[in-house]
Amino acid sequence: MLAKNNNYNRNILLIIAVAVVVFIFLPSILSGYYVRIFTAIFMYATISQGMNLMFGYMGYLPFGNAMFFGIGAYITAILMGKGFPFIAAIPFAALTAVVVSIILGFPVLRLRGHYFAIATIGMSGAILSIAQNATDITGGAMGTTLPIIAKAPGIVYNYFYLAMLGLMVVTTLAIYFIVHSRFGYAVRSIKANEEAANSMGINTTFYKISTWAISAFFTSLAGALYAYWMSFIAPDEVFNVMIAVHTIVIMLIGGAGTVLGPIIGAFIIEFVSEVTWGGFMEYHLAALGIATIIIVFFVPRGVVGTLTDMVKGIKIALNKKVGVSND
């Protein structure tokens, strides 16, 4: 059984490696429009992985996780406005998000279930207000600009495409290794039963805060890249609760608690959004709402979860048949 699993994993890794190579060379044949769409897909997949680690594996829904996206974007914008190069601004952006998540995590992660979700919405709203009103630092509600790269737009877009792709791959690999490590078992034990985990000697507070910090880390990196990519950000855009909602839907569609779920979900949702934007823009919100309802009703475990169930079901059926013929 173990050997089979390893084989299965090796096949999947091979497919993923091929996919990554294909995506690296894809921009040379795609038009600028699709390069932008793919960049957005990679970005949402990254944020959704942060959501997935928190909800899919630990069972805490961080409804206000957009605040780390916004923090990443704003710290990058502020530092680059002061003359820092992008590469130097990124570590500060990530560090700020991690520090904020730890400071907020101590009190907030004591709350369970929906109380936690609501508290993070509240904090996200408070940070949004600060970004809107601290005009001297953030540029206020009107937003702020970042330096534009002085190169042809095509090259710039390819650069961000590759950067987002890289971020998504790194995030996904990190989530994979985290989930399959000792740390990951502790995290999953919190989802299964927090009291039991605690009484087994797992320091749940430490694991909960670390997990949120990891989630914040990757989300803020996506925000930093987004800010430089757009070269203009506004508070109600980067701190928008809709970002979190979007990534929750992506995670659910792909399959919460699966490593590849967020990526697959991001592809599905972004293409659906693009089609509805292009085809019937006025109904775009309603289309997203109806799609969400359909998903929750018919594929509540997500695409990856449902497929895994089907594969398992087929395997069990096959095993049964073999068992019968052996008799």
Add this chain to the structure above:
Amino acid sequence: MGLQMLINAILLGGLYALMGIGFSLQWGISGIINLSYGAMVILGSYISLIAFDLLSMDPFISLILSGAILFIMGILIYRSLLQPLLKGGIVFTLIITFAIRLIIENIMLLIWSADYRTIRLAYAGSNFQFGNAFIPLTKFLSFILAIVIIYVVYLFMNNSKIGKGIQAVALDKEGAQAVGIDVQKMYMINFALGTALAGIAGSLWASIYSFSPHLLGIIVGKVFIIAILGGLGNIWGAAAGGLALGLAETSGATFLGSEWQEAIGMIIMVIVLLVRPHGLIGKKFFG
């Protein structure tokens, strides 16, 4: 200045209290965090606008209409979308109600666009003096109506058979089932009562302020704060939470500037969540 501010806070708080109660009941008793609540409030405002434009009906009368329409809508939404998913836990209700919000928001944008609308009542400008403070008539009327409606809801919950049934379900679901109460029906009536209160609050809102689909998110933020401040499913708690929010926002706007209004509410909510998760005056068994 002091008296005027206090009166403004109380008048605003009364409306907030009414707005928060429906949300608090839905969350605390039916176990549904209704993210479409803001959309339902503004829908009530638009119903009053239609009634005013077509029949020149006063919002203080057309609130009956909003309440009735949203009550039926609540029943339909609960039966078709929410009841089948309650097993999936509260997170699914968050996602489904957000989807409902998106659909309602889209319909509103198509019909009424994103512009702010106002109902221009003939007596909108009139006010009367109390001490050295001025009280606008529309605000005073909505405050009185809000208090009356809250009291009616309280009487319904404590004296009618259905209201007692809802309370029994909130206290002990299995126990209520064992004595022959239709649990799902109670949840449904409670949810629809919540949406009806949202519609009524929307009509009152429309008599004072202008409204547009932009307000959906802001209203949901406010009712969250009110429900958490008061303790979930607790009528007087939500009323107190509404008054507290009105007071906090008004005094915050006076002392810090109106741009900090929303941040103040959010921060108070987070602190209350951390310190007293069952609300300022809430009892634990409702949560």
